[in-house]
Amino acid sequence: MKVVVLGSGVIGVTAAYQLAVAGHEVTVIDRQPAAALETSYGNAGEVSPGYSAPWAGPGVPVKAIKWLLMHHRPLVVRPHLDLGMVRWGMSMLRNCTAARYEVNKGRMVRLAEYSRQCLEELRDQTGIQYDQRMQGTLQLFRTQAQLDHTGADIEVLKRYGVRFELLDRDGCVRQEPALHGVRDKFAGGLLLPGDETGDCFKFTQALAAMAVQQGVQFRYGTRIQRLKFAAQQIDGVVTDVGTVKADAYLVALGSHSPLLLAPLGIRIPVYPVKGYSITVPITDATGAPESTVMDETHKVAVTRLGDRIRVGGTAELAGYTLKLHEARRHTLEHVVTDLFPNGGDTRRAEFWCGLRPMTPDGTPVIGATRLPNLYLATGHGTLGWTMAAGTGRVMADVISGRKPGIDMKGLTIDRYPGAYR
Numbered sequence: 256m257k258v259v260v261l262g263s264g265v266i267g268v269t270a271a272y273q274l275a276v277a278g279h280e281v282t283v284i285d286r287q288p289a290a291a292l293e294t295s296y297g298n299a300g301e302v303s304p305g306y307s308a309p310w311a312g313p314g315v316p317v318k319a320i321k322w323l324l325m326h327h328r329p330l331v332v333r334p335h336l337d338l339g340m341v342r343w344g345m346s347m348l349r350n351c352t353a354a355r356y357e358v359n360k361g362r363m364v365r366l367a368e369y370s371r372q373c374l375e376e377l378r379d380q381t382g383i384q385y386d387q388r389m390q391g392t393l394q395l396f397r398t399q400a401q402l403d404h405t406g407a408d409i410e411v412l413k414r415y416g417v418r419f420e421l422l423d424r425d426g427c428v429r430q431e432p433a434l435h436g437v438r439d440k441f442a443g444g445l446l447l448p449g450d451e452t453g454d455c456f457k458f459t460q461a462l463a464a465m466a467v468q469q470g471v472q473f474r475y476g477t478r479i480q481r482l483k484f485a486a487q488q489i490d491g492v493v494t495d496v497g498t499v500k501a502d503a504y505l506v507a508l509g510s511h512s513p514l515l516l517a518p519l520g521i522r523i524p525v526y527p528v529k530g531y532s533i534t535v536p537i538t539d540a541t542g543a544p545e546s547t548v549m550d551e552t553h554k555v556a557v558t559r560l561g562d563r564i565r566v567g568g569t570a571e572l573a574g575y576t577l578k579l580h581e582a583r584r585h586t587l588e589h590v591v592t593d594l595f596p597n598g599g600d601t602r603r604a605e606f607w608c609g610l611r612p613m614t615p616d617g618t619p620v621i622g623a624t625r626l627p628n629l630y631l632a633t634g635h636g637t638l639g640w641t642m643a644a645g646t647g648r649v650m651a652d653v654i655s656g657r658k659p660g661i662d663m664k665g666l667t668i669d670r671y672p673g674a675y676r
Contacts, residue, residue: 309617
C-alpha cells in the first residue's frame with residue numbers, strides 16, 4: 256500500500272521504517288527541515304520500561320498542591336482561557352484512583368516492555384548507534400517516606416516480570432559512584448536494571464537515514480493544513496504545496512494530533528505538557544552519572560549521553576507556547592549540581608523545551624480508528640522514546656493487517672466513549 260505518515264518525530268520515523276520493511280510505499284510529511292526537531296530533540300534520554308507509570312495516581316491531587324508551592328517545583332500551571340486544559344485536568348483527576356492507576360500502569364508497561372524487545376531487535380538488525388548505555392535507571396528517593404511508598408509500583412513490576420532491586424544508600428552509591436559525596440541527601444532507591452539510555456535525536460536521525468535506504472520519502476518543510484474527508488474515509492492530506500494521496504494515513508503529530516483530527520469529529524484527550532531540559536558538557540567523567548538517576552522529589556532525570564549530561568523535567572501546563580522560562584532552567588541546574596556537583600559545566604548548557612503529548616490516563620492512543628484508512632500513534636507523553644520501537648512495530652502490523660505482537664486492549668481510541676462526534 257501507499258502509506259502517508261504525518262510527523263517525523265521518533266514515533267513517526269520508527270513507524271515509517273517498520274512500514275517500509277513490511278513492503279509498503281511510505282511518505283513522511285513534516286513542517287520541520289529534518290527529523291526529530293521538536294519533542295524528540297532534547298528529551299531526558301531515558302528508555303525506561305520499568306519506570307513507565309501514569310502521572311495520575313492515588314494521592315497525586317494532594318501532591319500536586321505541594322509541587323505547585325515548591326521553590327523548585329516540578330509542576331507549573333500558567334492560567335489562561337483553555338477549555339481543553341480544564342477538560343484534560345478533570346479527566347486526569349478521575350484517573351487518580353488506585354484501581355485506575357493499576358489498570359493504566361499495566362497498559363503502559365505492556366507496551367513499554369514490548370518496545371524494549373523491539374528496540375533490541377532493531378539494534379541487532381541495523382547496528383544503529385545513538386550514545387546508548389544499558390546500565391538501568393536509578394529512581395532516587397530523598398526521603399524514607401518516598402522509599403516506603405513503592406509497594407504498588409513494585410507489584411505491577413512483579414506482575415509483568417520487570418526486574419528491580421530496592422537499594423539502600425550504599426547500594427545507590429555502588430550503582431552510581433559519583434553520588435558518594437552526596438549520600439546524606441537521599442534515603443535509598445529503586446534500581447531498574449533493564450532500562451537503557453540514549454540520545455533520541457541521534458536515534459531518530461539515524462533511523463530516518465536508514466528509512467530512506469528502505470525507500471521512504473521524506474517531505475520536510477511541508478505544512479499540513481487538513482485531512483480531506485470523502486466517502487467515509489480520508490481522501491488525502493492537504494498541505495501548503497498540494498494534496499498528497501495514499502491508501503492509509505498515520506497521524507503521529509504528538510501534541511498537534513488533536514488539532515488535525517477535530518474537524519473530522521474525532522476528539523482525543525491529548526494535551527501539550529511542556530517539558531524542559533538542559534544538556535551539560537561533562538568536565539569530570541568520574542563526577543557524572545553512569546546512566547540515569549531519577550530524582551523523585553523534583554521529578555527530574557539526570558542522564559549520561561556520551562560526553563554530555565541531559566537533565567530533563569518539569570510538567571508545565573501552558574498550551575502550545577514554547578517560551579523558555581529561566582526559573583525552569585534554575586531547577587534543572589539545581590538538581591544536577593546538587594547530586595553531581597563535579598560532573599559538568601552548567602554555564603555552557605543548552606536550554607530547551609518541548610511539548611509532550613499527554614493523555615489523562617497516561618496511556619498513548621495507538622492503532623486503528625473507525626475510519627477504515629486512518630490510524631493514530633500519539634499521546635505517549637514523557638515515554639515516546641521508551642515506547643517508540645514497540646509503537647512502530649505495532650503500527651506496521653495493524654496497517655498491514657497482521658496481528659500485533661501485543662494485546663491492543665486499552666491502547667486504542669475506543670477506550671474513550673466520546674471520541675467520535
